[in-house]
Amino acid sequence: DAGVTQSPTHLIKTRGQQVTLRCSPISGHKSVSWYQQVLGQGPQFIFQYYEKEERGRGNFPDRFSARQFPNYSSELNVNALLLGDSALYLCASSLGRVLAEQYFGPGTRLTVT
Amino acid sequence: AQSVTQLDSHVSVSEGTPVLLRCNYSSSYSPSLFWYVQHPNKGLQLLLKYTSAATLVKGINGFEAEFKKSETSFHLTKPSAHMSDAAEYFCVVSPKNFGNEKLTFGTGTRLTIIP
Numbered sequence: 001d002a003g004v005t006q007s008p009t010h011l012i013k014t015r016g017q018q019v020t021l022r023c024s025p026i027s028g029h030k031s032v033s034w035y036q037q038v039l040g041q042g043p044q045f046i047f048q049y050y051e052k053e054e055r056g057r058g059n060f061p062d063r064f065s066a067r068q069f070p071n072y073s074s075e076l077n078v079n080a081l082l083l084g085d086s087a088l089y090l091c092a093s094s095l096g097r098v099l100a101e102q103y104f105g106p107g108t109r110l111t112v113t
Numbered sequence: 114a115q116s117v118t119q120l121d122s123h124v125s126v127s128e129g130t131p132v133l134l135r136c137n138y139s140s141s142y143s144p145s146l147f148w149y150v151q152h153p154n155k156g157l158q159l160l161l162k163y164t165s166a167a168t169l170v171k172g173i174n175g176f177e178a179e180f181k182k183s184e185t186s187f188h189l190t191k192p193s194a195h196m197s198d199a200a201e202y203f204c205v206v207s208p209k210n211f212g213n214e215k216l217t218f219g220t221g222t223r224l225t226i227i228p
Contacts, residue, residue, distance in 0.1 A: 004156070033215075042203050042218030043157070056215050090157065102216065104149075104157040 002026070004093050004105035012111045013081050021076045021108045025093030031055075032074040033102060034066060035090040043090055049074055050096065078110075086112045115140040117204045119219035127227045132191040134222045136204030139185065146187045147205040147216070148178055157203070163187065174198070199226045 005024045013019050025032050031050040035043035048056035049068035068074045072093075078085055088109050092102040120135040138144060148160040161172025168180040174197075178189045187204060204219040 035216075035218075040221075042220050043216075045215045045217070048215060058215070092157075101159055101162070103159075106154075106156045 004091055004103050006089075006091050006105040006108050008108060009106070010109045010111075012113060014113055015081055015083060017081050018077065018079045019081060019110060021078075021089050021091075021110070023074045023076070023091030023093075023105060025072050025074070025091075026103055029093035029095055029103070030072055031094045031096055032068055032072065033092045033094075034074070034076050035092065036060075037088040037090055037107070038084075039087070046076070081112045083112050086110060115142075115144060115206045115208060115217050117206050117217060117219040119202075119204050119222050121222050122220065123223045123225065125225040125227055126194045128196055129193050132189070132194045132198065132224065134189040134202050134204075134224065136187045136189065136219060137185050138187060138204070138206050140206055140208065142208050145207045146178075146180060147207070148172065148176070148187075148189050149203045149205055149218075151201045151203065151221075153200075160189070160202075194224075194226050196226050196228065199224055 007022045033048040034046040037043040045058040046060050047066045052068045063079045066076045088107040090107045091105045094102045116139045118137045146163040149157045150160050151157050160176050161170045163170045163180045171177045176191050178187055180187055201221045201223050203221050205216045207216050
């Protein structure tokens, strides 16, 4: 079975631009969560979506938004990029809302110049 | 509120010697605790998890961790280090009773194995 997939692998953007990152969960998984991992730190929770609804949001500005599609894939959008948004963005999927093992994708490395 | 503190940012051990990675947690609710490993250029992989069953939890690759409520600790151990264990390790807490999958990660411990 395919694991969690993310695209693109790497991305370079300029300050002020907008970016969209994509995630495909493991087949059968209905929950997708997004994390930001700045170099040298642990991942920080951004969003969780379950059955296409937002179920949790971390301490991130409104420039960050996400959505989940009927096939349970998800997109993370970041507007008005700042240098500080440079990070590894991780997507994780799981079977459902009740605590279950999350499976992480390899991440998208975003560099903002 | 919940948080984890990984007491060592970097641990070096010789191959074949024991590994100890320390983690203290803080949680307003009965927590679930996890250890994840991150190898360079690879995704996070779950090593083990504690969800209120046995306090001594066994994971993959010979790792285990003991939940000690009185000490609010969840240290990760392995009897004998292998070169392939070199990676970044994260202690993670989650509010079990909320059914919320928000994971709170520690800052990580980089494990180096000396040949």
